[in-house]
Amino acid sequence: MPTIEDVAKEAKVSVATVSRTINNNGSLSDKSRISVENAIKKLNYVPNMLARNLRRSESRVILALLPNISNPFYASIIQGIEDTAIKDGYNIILCQTHSSLEREKSYFNLLKQKLADGIINMDPIIDNSFLLDISEKYPIVQCCEYSDELNIPYVAIDNKGAAYRAIEHLISIGRKSIAFINTDERFMYARQRKEGYLQALSDNRIEFRSEWVVNTNDDFECAQRTFKYFLSLNKKPNAIFAVSDILAIGVIKAAAEASISVPEDIAVIGFDNIPDSKMCTPAVTTISQPMYNIGCEACKMLIRKLMQDENIPNKVLEVELIIRGSTLK
Amino acid sequence: MPTIEDVAKEAKVSVATVSRTINNNGSLSDKSRISVENAIKKLNYVPNMLARNLRRSESRVILALLPNISNPFYASIIQGIEDTAIKDGYNIILCQTHSSLEREKSYFNLLKQKLADGIINMDPIIDNSFLLDISEKYPIVQCCEYSDELNIPYVAIDNKGAAYRAIEHLISIGRKSIAFINTDERFMYARQRKEGYLQALSDNRIEFRSEWVVNTNDDFECAQRTFKYFLSLNKKPNAIFAVSDILAIGVIKAAAEASISVPEDIAVIGFDNIPDSKMCTPAVTTISQPMYNIGCEACKMLIRKLMQDENIPNKVLEVELIIRGSTLK
DNA sequence: TTGTAGGCGTTATCAC
DNA sequence: GTGATAACGCCTACAA
Numbered sequence: 261m262p263t264i265e266d267v268a269k270e271a272k273v274s275v276a277t278v279s280r281t282i283n284n285n286g287s288l289s290d291k292s293r294i295s296v297e298n299a300i301k302k303l304n305y306v307p308n309m310l311a312r313n314l315r316r317s318e319s320r321v322i323l324a325l326l327p328n329i330s331n332p333f334y335a336s337i338i339q340g341i342e343d344t345a346i347k348d349g350y351n352i353i354l355c356q357t358h359s360s361l362e363r364e365k366s367y368f369n370l371l372k373q374k375l376a377d378g379i380i381n382m383d384p385i386i387d388n389s390f391l392l393d394i395s396e397k398y399p400i401v402q403c404c405e406y407s408d409e410l411n412i413p414y415v416a417i418d419n420k421g422a423a424y425r426a427i428e429h430l431i432s433i434g435r436k437s438i439a440f441i442n443t444d445e446r447f448m449y450a451r452q453r454k455e456g457y458l459q460a461l462s463d464n465r466i467e468f469r470s471e472w473v474v475n476t477n478d479d480f481e482c483a484q485r486t487f488k489y490f491l492s493l494n495k496k497p498n499a500i501f502a503v504s505d506i507l508a509i510g511v512i513k514a515a516a517e518a519s520i521s522v523p524e525d526i527a528v529i530g531f532d533n534i535p536d537s538k539m540c541t542p543a544v545t546t547i548s549q550p551m552y553n554i555g556c557e558a559c560k561m562l563i564r565k566l567m568q569d570e571n572i573p574n575k576v577l578e579v580e581l582i583i584r585g586s587t588l589k
Numbered sequence: 590m591p592t593i594e595d596v597a598k599e600a601k602v603s604v605a606t607v608s609r610t611i612n613n614n615g616s617l618s619d620k621s622r623i624s625v626e627n628a629i630k631k632l633n634y635v636p637n638m639l640a641r642n643l644r645r646s647e648s649r650v651i652l653a654l655l656p657n658i659s660n661p662f663y664a665s666i667i668q669g670i671e672d673t674a675i676k677d678g679y680n681i682i683l684c685q686t687h688s689s690l691e692r693e694k695s696y697f698n699l700l701k702q703k704l705a706d707g708i709i710n711m712d713p714i715i716d717n718s719f720l721l722d723i724s725e726k727y728p729i730v731q732c733c734e735y736s737d738e739l740n741i742p743y744v745a746i747d748n749k750g751a752a753y754r755a756i757e758h759l760i761s762i763g764r765k766s767i768a769f770i771n772t773d774e775r776f777m778y779a780r781q782r783k784e785g786y787l788q789a790l791s792d793n794r795i796e797f798r799s800e801w802v803v804n805t806n807d808d809f810e811c812a813q814r815t816f817k818y819f820l821s822l823n824k825k826p827n828a829i830f831a832v833s834d835i836l837a838i839g840v841i842k843a844a845a846e847a848s849i850s851v852p853e854d855i856a857v858i859g860f861d862n863i864p865d866s867k868m869c870t871p872a873v874t875t876i877s878q879p880m881y882n883i884g885c886e887a888c889k890m891l892i893r894k895l896m897q898d899e900n901i902p903n904k905v906l907e908v909e910l911i912i913r914g915s916t917l918k
Numbered sequence: 919t920t921g922t923a924g925g926c927g928t929t930a931t932c933a934c
Numbered sequence: 935g936t937g938a939t940a941a942c943g944c945c946t947a948c949a950a
Contacts, residue, residue: 263943274921279945286946287919309702310648311943314639314926329667329683330864335659342685346695351704354658354683356671366675373638375680480868513870535659536865539809541842592927603937608929615930616935640927643942 262303271299282307319375321351322562323367326382328356332534333551334382337403340555341380348563350377359385371398378562384447399565401572403558405448413565415557415575419449422547422579423456426501426529429545429581431464433589435499435527439472441486441511442503450475453503453531472497476507483510484517491518498526499587505530505537508544512586516541528586542585550577591632599628611636648704650680651891652696655711657685661863662833662880663711666732669884670709677892679706688714700727707895709887710734713776728894730901732887734777742894744886744904748778751876751908752785755830755858758874758910760793762918764828764856768801770815770840771832779804782832782860801826805836812839813846820847827855828916834859834866837873841915845870857915871914879906 264282268275273292280286281296299305313319324341326334338354345352353376355367364386370376371394378399381391388407394400395412402414430438440457443450454473461468471493476482483502487510490497502508508530515522522528522542530537533548557575564572593611597604602621609615610625628634642648653670655663667683674681682705684696693715699705700723707728710720717736723729724741735743759767769786772779783802790797800822805811812831816839819826831837837859844851851857851871859866862877886904893901 264945265943275944276921276946277919280920283945289919292920306698306701308643308943309704310639310643310646311926312945314637314643314928314942315944315946317639317926319639328664329658330661330664332659335657338658339685351682351699353680356668369635370680372635375638513868517870539842541846593929594927604928605930605937605939606935609936612929618935621935637927640942641929643926643944644928644930646942 261308262305263308264305266303267296267299267305270303271295317374318377320349321353321370321376322559323353323355323370323376323379324382325355325357325364325367325379325386327359327385329354332536333532336551337382337555337558340552340557341559342555344556344559344563350559350563357383357385359383361387361390364390368394368398378566380558380562384449399562401558401561401565404554407448413561413572413574415554415561415577417549417554417577417579419452420456420459422531422549423453423501424460425456425579425581426531426547427457427460428464429583429587430499430501430527430529431460431466433523433527433587436466437472437495437497438466438499438501439490439497440474440501440503441483441507442473442475443478443507445475450503457501469495478504478506480506480510480513483507484514487511487514488518491520500526500528502528502530505532505534505544505546508546508586509536509540512540512542512544522586523588527588530586533582538584540586542588545584545587546582548580548582550579553577590637591634592637593634595632596625596628596634599632600624646703647706649678650682650699650705651888652682652684652699652705652708653711654684654686654693654696654708654715656688656714658683661865662861665880666711666884666887669881669886670888671884673885673888673892679888679892686712686714688712690716690719693719697723697727707891709891713778728891730887730890730894733883736777742890742901742903744883744890744906746878746883746906746908748781749785749788751860751878752782752830753789754785754908754910755860755876756786756789757793758912758916759828759830759856759858760789760795762852762856762916765795766801766824766826767795767828767830768819768826769803769830769832770812770836771802771804772807772836774804779832786830798824807833807835809835809839809842812836813843816840816843817847820849829855829857831857831859834861834863834873834875837875837915838865838869841869841871841873851915852917856917859915862911867913869915871917874913874916875911877909877911879908882906 264275264278267278277292278296280288281293342352357363380403382403384405402412406414445451474486508528511528512522530544530546533546537544537546593604593607596607606621607625609617610622671681686692709732711732713734731741731743774780803815837857840857841851859873859875862875866873866875
């Protein structure tokens with residue numbers, strides 16, 4: 261492997277001149293530049309990043325923390341992060357925490373060891389005090405899920421407003437008995453969407469019944485179980501707002517099995533616009549987040565932080581209501 | 590950030606002794622070791638990996654190349670790779686190629702730049718001559734999809750045998766009109782599974798009809814279209830072997846829409862045992878590959894290569910037939 | 919515009 | 935068993 265010195269010899273200049281050519285900084289005559297470029301080509305020289313990184317004391321690696329990559333929710337966000345990172349010469353290491361604190365800590369070690377420069381956190385489970393601790397020592401931004409008190413910049417959507425719109429849509433197709441399947445309210449998104457649900461009911465003077473609100477895990481089986489529970493009630497809802505598409509799809513499947521027709525008997529609206537929401541029969545009406553952009557913005561934000569830019573404003577992106585078969589009139 | 594030198598001063602020894610303590614090599618008195626350990630704790634010292642990597646001329650990073658991470662097929666494999674890598678102090682960078690040669694090349698640059706030590710390739714699209722080129726300069730192993738001529742070690746399953754078993758299962762439940770939905774036969778798995786299909790038919794003296802074999806893209810819509818095509822035939826199959834679960838699920842959905850009952854009218858068997866295959870109604874009979882293990886083995890293989898171990902044997906792992914509702918008698 | 923030389927934080931060789 | 939010290943390959947004052 262040729263080094264910068266080999267190139268210098270070949271080009272009959274000093275290593276400083278070669279370095280200046282490579283990094284395109286400092287003043288430099290055309291003559292030198294050209295002869296260096298030729299030497300580089302001739303020798304097939306590629307700078308050794310291990311050396312550069314040591315010298316510059318950076319790794320050009322960004323950590324993207326998320327619960328797990330098989331959740332389709334994250335696919336486009338990751339894409340946005342990666343595309344943005346690569347453009348600026350950063351590499352991404354995806355860190356699946358599986359919501360285990362131990363894993364998380366092992367990833368933070370990469371920062372201490374200088375193997376990573378900063379973190380984009382998408383894991384909602386992280387302990388706040390831990391996060392705060394990290395944020396004092398290393399560049400970090402929050403993506404999607406965030407904590408407001410933390411004073412760590414975030415990019416997210418207006419969950420409350422989005423939920424509000426979902427409910428108004430159900431109302432607009434004539435539904436007034438609206439149930440809500442939520443997940444764990446330790447998650448900010450769950451709390452915020454619930455607020456939107458409540459607000460919309462109240463603003464439209466629609467009856468709130470506590471037995472129509474259920475908290476479950478974000479999976480298929482729970483959705484099906486919850487649906488059966490709704491059926492067992494004396495007063496049954498005629499619309500369901502599911503806090504995620506996974507849940508919405510589970511509900512729709514359970515309805516099919518129980519020969520309840522969607523949307524006639526029960527309208528269903530989800531959240532996230534995951535690919536499966538289109539596949540479902542009927543297809544799921546849902547709220548679409550600008551995933552790719554969320555990823556881009558989060559990454560840009562972190563890169564600004566890495567450049568020592570202080571005072572970075574939070575970013576709240578717009579969502580879109582996508583009306584499909586599960587909420588036709 | 591304290592350096593090894595700070596530790597040395599604190600412990601009143603030389604940096605060499607500190608280094609020996611950290612890396613646990615060379616001879617060393619208990620007294621030195623203990624005082625170094627105390628100094629490390631006291632100063633909160635963490636070795637700078639950028640420096641170590643430069644010195645050792647390695648990055649401890651492994652590249653995992655795959656078409657894209659949202660394909661659930663890869664989830665467990667990746668997990669296996671990561672778990673194995675971390676155990677040996679390696680980090681994984683997931684490289685989504687989106688089957689673009691340009692992307693691939695940019696990832697190979699990481700090798701040239703010394704930012705990565707080796708590659709686990711899962712992308713079936715890669716150009717063989719390109720792959721060969723890489724393999725001459727850098728450690729690489731093939732995972733799942735492979736090319737036999739290449740003399741690059743691989744870990745995979747016996748696709749032909751697995752397909753053979755799938756067909757025999759269909760025969761065992763009394764089906765003799767067996768169609769086959771395959772993907773692009775540039776993929777080795779597609780070619781091998783087709784061989785298994787043909788072999789099983791011929792061994793069991795079952796009629797082969799070329800109009801019962803269709804090549805399509807590996808997605809939902811194509812599966813549905815193909816199913817309709819089968820229905821349009823004069824002589825319709827009463828069983829379908831889909832080369833992937835995605836296709837099998839698409840077929841089952843199309844059947845439901847056409848009011849054709851599965852498995853009574855048409856039995857369906859898939860391949861891969863992706864999570865959705867359980868969710869489907871009826872659930873899909875399928876061939877399960879030991880994904881997690883495939884990942885582990887591929888990673889172990891690469892690590893052996895990184896240790897200069899030559900002459901590494903290929904590894905072929907066993908599959909499992911999982912019988913579910915879509916092929917009941 | 920160009921070159922010399924010191925240093926980034928390790929590891930590893932070689933004396934002692 | 936221990937300590938000096940020379941690399942690893944690059945960047946960047948500083949001087950010329």
